[in-house]
Amino acid sequence: MTNISTIANPLRVPRDVYRRYAIFGVCAVIVLTVGKDIIIDETDWARMGTLQEMVKTALWFLPELSFFPKTVGPLLETLLIALWGTVLAVVVSMPIAYLAARNITPIKWITYPLGRGLIVLSRSTHEIIFALIFVSALGLGPLPGILALATRSLGFLAKTTAEAIENANPGPIEAIQATGANPLMVFCFGIMPQIFPIFVGNVIFQLDINIRRASILGLVGGGGIGLMFAEVMQNLQYGRAGTIVVGITAMVVVGEFISNRVRVRLI
Amino acid sequence: MNRLVEPDSGTVVLDGVDITSLGKSSLRKARRNMGMIFQEFNLIDRLTVLENVLSGTLGVTSSLRGIFRAFQGDDIQRAIELCERVGIIDHIRKRADQLSGGQRQRVGIARALMQQPKILLVDEPTSSLDPKIGREVMDLLKSITKEAHIPMLVSVHDIFLAKNYSDRIVGLQGGEKIFDQPTASVEADAFDKIYHEAS
Numbered sequence: 140m141t142n143i144s145t146i147a148n149p150l151r152v153p154r155d156v157y158r159r160y161a162i163f164g165v166c167a168v169i170v171l172t173v174g175k176d177i178i179i180d181e182t183d184w185a186r187m188g189t190l191q192e193m194v195k196t197a198l199w200f201l202p203e204l205s206f207f208p209k210t211v212g213p214l215l216e217t218l219l220i221a222l223w224g225t226v227l228a229v230v231v232s233m234p235i236a237y238l239a240a241r242n243i244t245p246i247k248w249i250t251y252p253l254g255r256g257l258i259v260l261s262r263s264t265h266e267i268i269f270a271l272i273f274v275s276a277l278g279l280g281p282l283p284g285i286l287a288l289a290t291r292s293l294g295f296l297a298k299t300t301a302e303a304i305e306n307a308n309p310g311p312i313e314a315i316q317a318t319g320a321n322p323l324m325v326f327c328f329g330i331m332p333q334i335f336p337i338f339v340g341n342v343i344f345q346l347d348i349n350i351r352r353a354s355i356l357g358l359v360g361g362g363g364i365g366l367m368f369a370e371v372m373q374n375l376q377y378g379r380a381g382t383i384v385v386g387i388t389a390m391v392v393v394g395e396f397i398s399n400r401v402r403v404r405l406i
Numbered sequence: 407m408n409r410l411v412e413p414d415s416g417t418v419v420l421d422g423v424d425i426t427s428l429g430k431s432s433l434r435k436a437r438r439n440m441g442m443i444f445q446e447f448n449l450i451d452r453l454t455v456l457e458n459v460l461s462g463t464l465g466v467t468s469s470l471r472g473i474f475r476a477f478q479g480d481d482i483q484r485a486i487e488l489c490e491r492v493g494i495i496d497h498i499r500k501r502a503d504q505l506s507g508g509q510r511q512r513v514g515i516a517r518a519l520m521q522q523p524k525i526l527l528v529d530e531p532t533s534s535l536d537p538k539i540g541r542e543v544m545d546l547l548k549s550i551t552k553e554a555h556i557p558m559l560v561s562v563h564d565i566f567l568a569k570n571y572s573d574r575i576v577g578l579q580g581g582e583k584i585f586d587q588p589t590a591s592v593e594a595d596a597f598d599k600i601y602h603e604a605s
Binding site: 310311313314315316317318319320321323324327328329332333335 | 408410434435436437438439440442444446447448449450451452453461462463464465466467469472473514517521527
């Protein structure tokens with residue numbers, strides 16, 4: 140009879156364990172040396188002042204409640220920018236998802252790379268960069284902000300939708316094809332009902348993220364609360380900046396709460 | 407047969423039209439005349455039974471109506487009559503994924519008949535069902551196609567079903583036709599031959 144304790148645990152082969160520790164060790168050394176270089180050496184420690192001074196500065200940011208009514212307008216504008224950006228992204232992402240889904244793309248070696256390329260383009264660029272481009276093309280205001288958000292989030296939506304299409308059960312698709320229906324009808328009946336819950340969940344997720352993104356677009360002239368935030372910071376009105384931060388946080392938290400509720404109900 | 411799977415060789419001719427050589431849009435037209443019933447039913451789970459039956463008309467419904475699922479009144483009327491005929495009239499407002507296997511195949515039959523097909527292609531209609539329900543489905547298929555004078559082409563592995571429900575049997579083995587006779591004249595040992603040679 141073999142004593143059970145003499146059987147080696149296959150998950151803990153000594154050689155593997157040592158290798159794992161060695162990898163952890165190397166990673167730790169890299170992180171610490173880099174950290175010393177860019178945090179300790181490159182920071183102007185003298186400028187930071189004493190602990191007392193730091194606390195005093197932080198207290199300047201205590202929200203100035205009397206300023207709150209003035210933030211409501213820009214906050215609402217931010218919300219509307221997020222909403223419109225998401226709606227536009229939904230509309231544009233549908234045809235791109237159609238191109239980028241391997242199983243239904245019309246001409247595989249042309250439209251599939253095209254669809255995937257557009258998705259990568261949209262996902263790899265920051266919304267601030269898109270906003271800068273649209274602001275220089277269209278001028279200041281909410282419209283360039285909306286377009287920046289739309290271009291930024293359509294990639295995510297198109298990608299997740301295309302993947303949902305690829306994972307759809309081919310049975311109903313074949314059944315609709317067998318009736319002699321055209322490709323649009325095959326999409327609406329064979330595919331749409333299957334991907335609908337996933338799609339709606341992703342749209343709500345993007346809306347949630349877009350509220351966050353919209354709040355900084357104003358820094359580069361894209362409309363919304365960000366512009367006001369940049370102004371008060373430049374005028375050293377830290378109390379007002381604090382009010383704005385609280386307002387943005389409240390809006391994001393409420394948005395997240397609602398989006399979670401809706402998504403749980405959908406799934 | 408309707409080129410959901412492309413044939414390796416040979417031709418399929420329906421009413422003098424060579425299906426195998428058709429282009430995309432004329433193939434769609436040809437498919438409108440061929441009702442298809444699937445082994446796995448292939449219903450659209452998230453739509454109602456009635457909408458599933460109505461999806462049989464998609465070949466001839468305009469895209470605009472299709473997008474909004476705004477089917478024509480007389481189509482809806484006909485769909486309801488078909489649901490009545492196949493015995494699922496009590497369930498037409500339920501979602502297709504709430505039905506049992508036998509009920510789902512009945513929806514599949516109603517959808518195929520909705521096309522007013524010239525021929526019904528039936529792929530292993532009972533393989534996903536238990537034997538009793540399978541026979542009920544076959545009874546239903548046989549009586550409906552007799553009433554409407556629609557020829558039906560069924561693929562089955564079950565000899566019992568083949569012998570009891572068909573007028574003519576074509577035996578296939580390894581892609582070759584082994585025999586093609588009226589059911590009544592097929593000898594009992596013909597089946598033994600197919601299955602024993604194979605094993």
